[in-house]
Each structure stands twice: as C-alpha cells, then as structure tokens.
Amino acid sequence: MSSFHRTLIVLFVALFGGDMFASVSSADDGADYGYGKTATSEEISGWDIDVRPDGKGLPPGAGSVEDGEYLYEDKCAECHGSFGEGNNQFPALAGGEGTLTDKRPHRTVGSYWPHTSTLWDYINRAMPYAQPESLSDTEVYAITAYVLFLNDLVADDFVLSRENFSTVDLPNKPNFVPDSRPDTYNVRCMKDCKEPGSIHVVTSIERQPAQAVIAQSEPLRVPVGEDIYRQACGLCHDNGLAGAPKPRDDRDWSGRVDQGMQVLVRHAIEGFQGETGTMLPKGGFSHLSDEEVKSAVVYMVGESL
Numbered sequence: 001m002s003s004f005h006r007t008l009i010v011l012f013v014a015l016f017g018g019d020m021f022a023s024v025s026s027a028d029d030g031a032d033y034g035y036g037k038t039a040t041s042e043e044i045s046g047w048d049i050d051v052r053p054d055g056k057g058l059p060p061g062a063g064s065v066e067d068g069e070y071l072y073e074d075k076c077a078e079c080h081g082s083f084g085e086g087n088n089q090f091p092a093l094a095g096g097e098g099t100l101t102d103k104r105p106h107r108t109v110g111s112y113w114p115h116t117s118t119l120w121d122y123i124n125r126a127m128p129y130a131q132p133e134s135l136s137d138t139e140v141y142a143i144t145a146y147v148l149f150l151n152d153l154v155a156d157d158f159v160l161s162r163e164n165f166s167t168v169d170l171p172n173k174p175n176f177v178p179d180s181r182p183d184t185y186n187v188r189c190m191k192d193c194k195e196p197g198s199i200h201v202v203t204s205i206e207r208q209p210a211q212a213v214i215a216q217s218e219p220l221r222v223p224v225g226e227d228i229y230r231q232a233c234g235l236c237h238d239n240g241l242a243g244a245p246k247p248r249d250d251r252d253w254s255g256r257v258d259q260g261m262q263v264l265v266r267h268a269i270e271g272f273q274g275e276t277g278t279m280l281p282k283g284g285f286s287h288l289s290d291e292e293v294k295s296a297v298v299y300m301v302g303e304s305l
C-alpha cells in the first residue's frame with residue numbers, strides 16, 4: 001500500500017472513528033446483507049463471453065473455411081441460405097456491397113457491419129436461433145470464417161484463429177465514426193428559471209391541433225392471437241422450420257391436438273422437446289405474457305382444424 005493511501009486511511013479513521021471505517025471496509029469484504037451471494041469466478045466467466053473489436057475476449061482456437069462450410073450447411077443454411085442470401089424472412093448474411101447509399105440499402109455482415117468480432121460474438125451467443133450457445137469455440141471460428149468467405153473477404157483455404165483475428169477487417173468499418181455531437185446544445189438553467197407550468201410544447205412537424213391528429217389516427221388495437229403469431233411464431237411455424245408444425249397442415253397437427261389445449265399451451269409457454277425438434281419457451285420471445293402465447297396457440301390450432 002502506498003504511503004499516500006495509508007495517510008488517507010489514517011485521516012479517515014481520525015475523522016470518522018474506527019467503527020465507521022470498519023463498516024466501510026467490511027462492505028468490500030463481502031458483508032452479508034441477507035440476500036444474494038457472491039458470484040463465483042466460474043459463474044462470472046459463464047456471462048463474460050463478449051468479444052471486443054480488437055479480439056479481446058476471444059478464446060484460444062481456430063477454424064477453417066473448409067470446416068465452416070459443412071457446419072454452416074448443417075446448422076445455418078436452412079434459415080440464412082446456402083450462400084448467405086437469406087431464406088424467407090431470415091436475414092441475409094452476405095451481399096449488398098455498395099448499396100448503403102441506395103434508397104433501400106441491403107445491410108449484411110459484409111456490406112454493413114463494422115467488426116469481425118461482432119460476427120464471432122453474435123454466432124457464439126445467439127445462433128443457431130433455436131440452440132443459442134450450443135456451438136464449440138472451434139465451430140464458431142470455422143463458421144465465422146465461412147461467413148467471411150461468403151462475403152469474399154477471405155480465401156477458401158483461410159483458417160481464422162485468435163492470432164490472425166485482427167487482420168480481418170470488414171469493409172464498412174471506416175464508415176463508422178464516433179459521434180462527436182454533444183448530448184444537448186442547451187445549457188442547463190440553474191437560477192431564475194422559467195416556471196415549468198408556463199412552458200408550452202409546440203410541434204412544427206404537423207401544423208394541426210393535436211386533437212385533430214389523434215382523431216385521424218387508427219384506433220389502438222389490442223394484439224390478438226394472430227398478431228402474436230405473426231410477430232413471434234410464424235417465423236418458424238409458417239414454413240415448418242427446424243421441425244415446427246405448420247398451421248393448416250393436418251398431418252402436423254392431428255397428433256398434437258389430441259393432447260388437449262392445456263398441454264399445447266403449456267408446451268408453448270415452457271418449451272418442449274418433441275420428435276421433430278425443439279420449441280423454445282415462448283418461441284424464444286420471453287417478453288410475451290402467458291396470455292399472449294396462449295392466444296397465439298388458440299389461433300394456430302384454430303387455423304389447423
């Protein structure tokens with residue numbers, strides 16, 4: 001401990017007394033407040049998986065474009081297309097170069113993303129969609145290398161590793177710049193300020209009285225089963241992705257409906273591993289309420305009968 005710190009502590013004890021100091025230092029020692037527990041380093045390492053643009057956070061390892069091709073075809077192509085072109089409503093992972101200034105820019109990993117680390121991290125953390133965090137480090141390296149290859153950024157014999165990671169830049173990186181604008185141009189008023197009640201908010205966007213705008217707008221609709229289905233379920237169920245039963249397909253539903261509505265709803269809320277695949281709890285959309293999921297199941301089953 002430096003003598004400066006020691007001096008400070010002496011001062012502190014002198015000013016506030018030993019007891020106070022004892023309680024401050026015991027907070028650092030993990031005092032027991034009667035709830036929670038200190039996270040173990042193992043628990044922390046489970047959460048601490050982010051990878052930064054300079055490669056910090058990457059685990060040791062490597063993976064080749066060649067291995068990535070097989071893995072990608074097996075685990076990703078169904079949704080993202082064999083060439084990264086994207087299937088149905090699933091995002092494309094390649095293409096779109098030179099379209100960023102178009103009216104309808106085509107943003108992909110290759111045309112838009114600034115950092116390779118985001119790609120590695122995203123795949124590692126969130127993909128495949130229904131089995132997040134299921135890939136080994138080697139698999140993530142290989143699949144990342146393959147997605148880079150699909151974007152013509154590396155050659156077909158490339159092997160991506162922690163060591164050469166920072167040599168692969170994404171083309172749009174230079175176009176991301178720090179935003180130097182201040183949060184606000186206004187100076188905060190600290191004295192003789194305007195009475196808040198006397199301030200009127202005016203809008204220059206619509207030169208119409210607010211009431212008129214409200215009257216013209218659509219009435220708010222409470223989301224119903226079909227909306228929830230469209231937002232959260234259709235993405236797999238519409239086309240039977242990953243083994244999801246398609247509404248309106250009797251073969252997919254006859255056995256399931258026999259289980260009764262209650263079981264179907266429970267499977268949709270709590271998740272379900274069946275013979276054709278994995279239904280994540282709430283399809284992965286954990287913000288949905290149980291009622292909303294139920295309404296979507298009712299809609300799906302109704303469509304199937």
Ligand code: HEC
Nearest residue numbers: 075076079090091108109122123127128129130143241242
């Ligand atoms: C069942 C379908 C499905 C499978 C299989 C799947 N993904 Fe995805 N992927 C998605 C969806 C849906 C999104 C969009 C998620 C979002 O925006 O929240 C996505 C987003 C992504 C993105 C971000 C794209 C962008 O521009 O925002 C990447 C990268 C990606 N997936 C890579 C992969 C890789 C690599 C695999 C295989 C290991 C994989 N995905 C497997 C459905 C899937």
Ligand code: HEC
Nearest residue numbers: 232233236243244256267268274275276277278279283296
């Ligand atoms: C990521 C893909 C995915 C999403 C999103 C998804 N599901 Fe599923 N769902 C599946 C799969 C796969 C199965 C089939 C599991 C099996 O039987 O093997 C399934 C099965 C089901 C079943 C039948 C359960 C049974 O007991 O047979 C219901 C009901 C269901 N899903 C409802 C929903 C609802 C409601 C949503 C939206 C809130 C939703 N799913 C979103 C993949 C998905």
